[in-house]
Amino acid sequence: MPELRKQRWKCIxxxxxxxxxxxxxxxxxxxxxxxxxxxxxxxxxxCKSRKNLFRQVIEEExxxx
Ligand SMILES: [Zn+2]
Numbered sequence: 001m002p003e004l005r006k007q008r009w010k011c012i013x014x015x016x017x018x019x020x021x022x023x024x025x026x027x028x029x030x031x032x033x034x035x036x037x038x039x040x041x042x043x044x045x046x047c048k049s050r051k052n053l054f055r056q057v058i059e060e061e062x063x064x065x
Contacts, residue, residue, distance in 0.1 A: 009035040009054040014047040018054065 009018045018024065018038075023031035027045055029038060035054070043050055 006059060007034055008057040008059070010057050011044045011047060011049050012053050012055055013049050014044060016044050016046040017057065 007020050010016070011018075018035055020032060020034050023029045023033050024038075024042075024045055025031070027042070029042065035051075035056070038051060040051070044053070
């Protein structure tokens, strides 16, 4: 299973970060829901941007031992 931690998406307008580890409980999104599985009408909790205004956050992670 791919690490959810590497699948964060950021709103380009307000910099809200969608973290699948947390989900978006306040708006009915359970934890561990990947960004691509969010409902089509999901919008940024802060500025109401649509999903197409989010960009994936690429994180370089050193090998975890
Ligand atoms: Zn936003």
